[in-house]
Amino acid sequence: MRYLIFLVVFICSCGIKKSPDYKIIIDSSDEFLNKNSSVNLAIEGLVNTDFKVIYYLNGKKINSNSRLLNSRLGSNTIEAIISNNSDQITLSKEIDVFSNISPKVYTYEILNEFNHDISSYTQGLEFHGEYLYESTGLNGYSSLKKIDLFKNKVIETRFLDKQYFGEGLTIINNKIIQLTWKSKVGFIYDLDTFEMVGSFNYGKSTEGWGLANDGTNIFKSDGTEKIWLLDSENYEEINHLEIVTNNKKIKNINELEIVDNQIYANTYQFNNDVCVIINKDTGEVTGIINFKGLRDKVRDHPELDVLNGIAYNKKRKTFFVTGKKWNKIFEIRIFKV
Numbered sequence: 001m002r003y004l005i006f007l008v009v010f011i012c013s014c015g016i017k018k019s020p021d022y023k024i025i026i027d028s029s030d031e032f033l034n035k036n037s038s039v040n041l042a043i044e045g046l047v048n049t050d051f052k053v054i055y056y057l058n059g060k061k062i063n064s065n066s067r068l069l070n071s072r073l074g075s076n077t078i079e080a081i082i083s084n085n086s087d088q089i090t091l092s093k094e095i096d097v098f099s100n101i102s103p104k105v106y107t108y109e110i111l112n113e114f115n116h117d118i119s120s121y122t123q124g125l126e127f128h129g130e131y132l133y134e135s136t137g138l139n140g141y142s143s144l145k146k147i148d149l150f151k152n153k154v155i156e157t158r159f160l161d162k163q164y165f166g167e168g169l170t171i172i173n174n175k176i177i178q179l180t181w182k183s184k185v186g187f188i189y190d191l192d193t194f195e196m197v198g199s200f201n202y203g204k205s206t207e208g209w210g211l212a213n214d215g216t217n218i219f220k221s222d223g224t225e226k227i228w229l230l231d232s233e234n235y236e237e238i239n240h241l242e243i244v245t246n247n248k249k250i251k252n253i254n255e256l257e258i259v260d261n262q263i264y265a266n267t268y269q270f271n272n273d274v275c276v277i278i279n280k281d282t283g284e285v286t287g288i289i290n291f292k293g294l295r296d297k298v299r300d301h302p303e304l305d306v307l308n309g310i311a312y313n314k315k316r317k318t319f320f321v322t323g324k325k326w327n328k329i330f331e332i333r334i335f336k337v
Helices: 002-014
Strands: 023-027 038-044 052-057 060-062 065-067 074-083 088-097 104-115 122-128 131-136 143-148 153-159 166-172 175-180 185-190 196-201 211-213 217-221 226-231 237-242 253-259 262-267 274-279 285-290 307-313 318-323 328-336
Touching: 023 074, 023 088, 038 074, 074 237, 122 175, 122 253, 122 318, 131 166, 131 175, 143 166, 166 217, 166 253, 175 211, 217 253, 226 253, 253 307, 262 285, 262 307
Parallel strands: 104 285, 122 166, 122 307, 166 211, 211 253
Antiparallel strands: 023 038, 038 065, 052 060, 052 074, 074 088, 104 328, 122 131, 131 143, 143 153, 166 175, 175 185, 185 196, 211 217, 217 226, 226 237, 253 262, 262 274, 274 285, 307 318, 318 328
């Protein structure tokens, strides 16, 4: 009987103890990890040298001494599988990978000023042909507008039901796509008739903020550091990017515009005088546009709010920007400092 008890204890001691003291340790000379960073991986608390450890980065096997060349910008998962002949456990650790370049700084020059409805809580702005399309927010005041900006004339307006808070818009495949904020639903309108022809629900994205498209896919911000890629036919979420600089994630990404494979994005509360320029394929912030002083050029009033709304006019090759309850839209040129 004593022999049997001893045998059981001996066998159990050969298994891998699922100790809370086991942790993946990552050592690097870089303060902020990027794709060029070299890392040394080890397991804290593991003293038995007979155990085998295999490391994975986002599901792909890596060595304990590796560079992060195959990482993605933003959140990544490192896993360690610890095993012997009869048992194994899996540990995981989340890491953030940042850009390896500092964003370039840009400023602006005002070319023209145009009238803007001071009551419009601007959420989305986009040119299509000769017309400017605008989506506005606030429950009971949310709308979709078609505007002849250069003739100072609103061509058509459609209001949302008061339960909806309107957000960003984009135009693709002869349809206007408009988001709502927290209702987790987007609306689809016929471009020619302005009639609503459908709707769609959000997937994993938390809210609706900004929209833009590159002619193939739709890009959607949701108030986090993520921009979601939507299928342009059924509006389902395909993938997402995380927006990062060389040392931080940029949250509160708001209104979007895409020009030459770069996303131009307003930011809400990160810095209200700033737009960021983002590589639309990676999420890397390549530039920061400082719009300081622009808000001082609009009429001051108690409900005046932040910069929001950026649209590119292909014919004029200029940007048009405004803000929530601003009385002006500015035509600008952007250039590097």
